[in-house]
Amino acid sequence: MTKNDRWLVWLFLAPAVVLVAVLMYYPMLGTVIESFYSTSFINPDPKFVGLEVYRRIFSQQEFGQIVVNSLLWTMGVVLLQNVxxxxxxxLLNQHLPGQGLMRALVLLPWVLPGVVAAIIWRFMYDPQLGLINSFLISLGVSDTGMAWLxxxxxxxxxxxxxxxxxxFPFSTVVFLAALQNVDEEQVEAAIIDGAGPLRRLVDIVLPSIREVAMINLVLTTILTFNYFDMIWVLTRGGPQNATHIFPTKIYDLGFGQFRFGDAAVYGVFSILVLVLLIALYFAIQRSSRPRVARA
Amino acid sequence: MRRQTPRTRFALMGLQTGLAVIVLLPFFWMISVSLKPASEPFAIPARLWPEDPTLANYISAFRPEFQVYFLNSVVVSLSTVAITVTLALLAAYVFTRAQMRIVGIIMLLVILAQMFPASAIIIPIYRMMRAADLLNTYASLILAYVTITLPVAIWMMRGFLARLPVTLEEAAAMDGAGPLRAFFEIVLPLCRPGIVATAVFVLIVTWQEFLFALSFTSTRDMRTLPVGMNDFIGQYGIRYGELMASSVLISLPVIAVFLFLQRQFVAGLTAGAVKG
Incomplete structure (x- = not known):
């Protein structure tokens, strides 16, 4: 592509840029603006109220509960998923028999549609018919089982x-790719020096996948914080708000109760969380760049 | 690293089997219950495989409304895949070839959008669709899906295009080929693996998309499979056999595509991450 081909640059870029600008950036602005207006089912005309909706939401105990729920949900899922x-x-990098098959199979839960995964788990947790209670009762751990959800x-x-x-399969694939980039010669040298597997893990493997691991942590945090399908199908945020997180609350307020202003305040809050996490992402990328250059 | 003692190897094989059980048990349970006759009760301890397997649940699950949802999902997903992959290829080509500062900034803004919280922007998008009279149409879903999948698709295609040597296009230009011809005759054929990987990714995301479909479609005849499934939970009550049979039917197409193309797909998914 030369200087004379500028028209081609804009021609090729236009559709993607217009779509992302109109259907992603502009609505984000719309949510921020909407958060300064009050609407309700009884009073559907938006009325400018400044920070009134923020004041009301922040004073509700419910908001605190949803922040705590979101923190628990996000940290729990991200930590367990990445570990x-x-x-x-x-394990899948050890050249065991059946490895090729396992590498394909391990991604299946991630490929499975989220709603289907949620339905299967809802069923596994079913107090009477579920596999989990049935298992616990036959083991004698519990007499009647638990009403998990x-x-x-x-x-x-x-x-x-x-x-x-x-x-977790998504994290597996990303870590597997990073592990395959670990310098084999360094590992061999460490073996000759008599380093055991744990030593090699801490001294060679972990430092060389550090950057991928950090980026993966931030990315999965963003995706988990915003993940709607699983909780909506499992519990719809219940019982008594116990599993309501930002995305489910926003949907419930907006499409369930027509309180668009309230939904927008929750939306602005999740946009702020996103901005913070993106800033963190860039900070990590920047701090790790010199290491890459040296390698 | 490869010199495992037999005992270590045995332990590692045990762990690998454990991993396989964790991954596959819910799938196995889904299939087992889908084959269970309605008359066979759920026993404790649970019977892992039905005594008298039957396809009856599949026949009743594949009812007319399910067929409508299925058709809707196919139309919306395939259209999205075709449009997203085309637009992503064009944009990623520019992003890897144009030496302009402004293009670099635009690329960053577009790729950043992949992290946007859908729930935080869905109400304004819903309003726009309503204003354009697009609710309950394929167009509303395709527009939304193309937009939400574009950032990642561009990022994946970029990983591929960045590795294609520019010298090939330069040689074509020397031979008098215009930029469009160089793109279609030189670049496009070499991008096939990238296109396949990106298409699989977009298909997986679109086939399961739930939030937009739930919000934009209120009429039965426009719903896609994930929303239809969500409705089934209430309708079927505890007829889990049919629920699991429809789950299998929904999952099969996307799992089949994935297993068939998983090598290219995984390579494409990680190319961006590692080369990024």
Whole structure:
């Protein structure tokens, strides 16, 4: 492409740029503006109220609960998913028999449609018919089983487990790709020097996948914070708000109760979280760049 | 690293089997229940495989409304894949070839959009679709899906295009080929693996998309499979056999495509991440 081909640059870029600008950036602005207006089912005409909706939402106990739920959900899923992803990647990098098949199979939960995954888990958690209670009762751990998704104490944990099962394969694949880029010669040299597997893991493998791991952590945090399907199908945010997180609350407020202003305030809050995480992402990328240059 | 003692190897094989069980048990359970006759009760301890497997659940699951949802999903997904891959290829080509500062900034803004929270922007998008009279149409879903899949698709295609040597196009230009001809005759054929990987990714995302479909379609005849499935939960009550049979039917197409093309797909998914 030369200087004379500028028209081609804009011709090729236009459709993608226009779509992303009109259907992603512009609506983001729309949400921020909407958060300064009040609407309700009884009063559908938007009325400018400044920070009034913010004041009302922040004073509700419910907001605090949703922040806490979102934190638990996001941290729980991200940590478990990446730990499981990392160790399964290590395992699938050991050249065991059946490895090729396993590398393909391990991605299946991630390929499975989210709604289907949620339905299967809803069924596994079913108090009467579910596999989990049936298993616990036959082992004698429990007499009657648990109402996993209907009990405020266990609902969030149950949702987290289901989401980790669905999401960890993605982390596995990313870590596996990073592991395959680890310098073999360095590993061989360490073996000759008598370094055991744990030593090699800490001194060679972990430092060389550090950057991919950090970026993966930030990315999965963003995706998990915004993941709607699993919780909506499992519990719809219940019981008693115990599993409501930002995306489910926004949907419920907007499309369930027509309180668009309230939904927008929750939306602005999740945009702020996103901005923070993106800033973190760039900070990590910047700080790791010199290491790459040296390598 | 490869010199495992037999005992280590045995332990590692055990762990690998454990991983396979974790991954596959829910799938196995889905299939097992889908084959269970309605008359066979759920026993404790659970019977892992039905005594008398039957396809009856599949026949009742494949009812007319399911067929409509299926057709809707196919139309919306395939259209999205075709449009997204085309637009992503064009944009990624410019992003890897144009030496202009402004293009670099635009690329960053477009790729950043892949992280946007759909729930935080869905109400304004819903309003726009309503204003344009597009609710309950394929167009509303295709427009939304193309937009949300474009950033990642561009990022994946970029990983491929960045590795194609520019010298090939320069040689074509020397031979008098215009930029469009160089693109269609030199670049396009070499991008096939990237196109396949990106298409599989877009298909997986679109086939399961739930939030936009739930919000933009209120009439039965326009719903896609994930929304239809969500409705089934209420309708079927505890007729889990049919619910699981429809789950299998929904999952099969996308799993088949994935297993068939998984090598190219995984290579494409990680190319961007590692070369980024």
């Amino acid at each position: 499981l992803g990392f160790f399964s990647a290590l 209907a009990d405020t104490d266990t609902a969030m944990l149950s949702a987290i487990v289901a989401a980790v099962w669905k999401g």
